[in-house]
Amino acid sequence: LDDTGSNAVALVTGGPPAGLNTYVWDKTKIPNLKNGGVKIRVTTNGYVGGGTGMVIESPSFKIYPKITITDPAGNEPVTVGDETNTIRWTYTGTTLSSVNLYFQDGDGGAFDPVADGDGVNVEDGLDPSQDTVFSWTVPDTAVLGASAKIKIEDAEDSDVYFISANPFRIIGGITVTGPDADTNTEQDAATATTVTWRQTGLEGNYKLYYSTDA
Numbered sequence: 001l002d003d004t005g006s007n008a009v010a011l012v013t014g015g016p017p018a019g020l021n022t023y024v025w026d027k028t029k030i031p032n033l034k035n036g037g038v039k040i041r042v043t044t045n046g047y048v049g050g051g052t053g054m055v056i057e058s059p060s061f062k063i064y065p066k067i068t069i070t071d072p073a074g075n076e077p078v079t080v081g082d083e084t085n086t087i088r089w090t091y092t093g094t095t096l097s098s099v100n101l102y103f104q105d106g107d108g109g110a111f112d113p114v115a116d117g118d119g120v121n122v123e124d125g126l127d128p129s130q131d132t133v134f135s136w137t138v139p140d141t142a143v144l145g146a147s148a149k150i151k152i153e154d155a156e157d158s159d160v161y162f163i164s165a166n167p168f169r170i171i172g173g174i175t176v177t178g179p180d181a182d183t184n185t186e187q188d189a190a191t192a193t194t195v196t197w198r199q200t201g202l203e204g205n206y207k208l209y210y211s212t213d214a
Helices: none
Strands: 035-038 041-043 055-057 061-063 067-071 077-079 086-091 098-104 111-113 132-135 145-154 157-163 168-171 173-178 196-200
Parallel strands (some): 077 168
Antiparallel strands (some): 067 086, 086 132, 145 168
């Protein structure tokens, strides 16, 4: 039954044996709903030896789409400032249209928004077996550590959400910007060559090394 008490769909018919009975509700037969007022109704036609039938209803329960995060999958490093980071997820059903994305710092703290706005749109008609992808750059303010997680939440219903099953690592990044491949450095003690780099999520002192390997 839906939350109006109507639209009942028969799951099984027949005469079960006495005692505890179970029914395995095949996932392919679970309705495509986003509903918090669903019930199970069991009806009987009568008792052995006579008597009128009964109608018994379960307490209300919820049927929601299932969200699963596939990337970051867990344990892998995600670099601060890297514009190639992605969040990927799958979902079941067709009732999910927009989601809010959050990330938890590497120290396992509170969840902060990944993207500002009214939510990330889920493409209409997207095959639920395919990943939905969102490009993500971890901000410089993120706390480094190995306890980071992603949370994806239905923008229309905060009860529908999924949090990463396994934590991943947020690490700082260093990119050497000079000298580059087009720079010719002369072996002249009087000529200084400037080494430049960009760091993200890091602070403090650095050690510089060079290699003669091509």
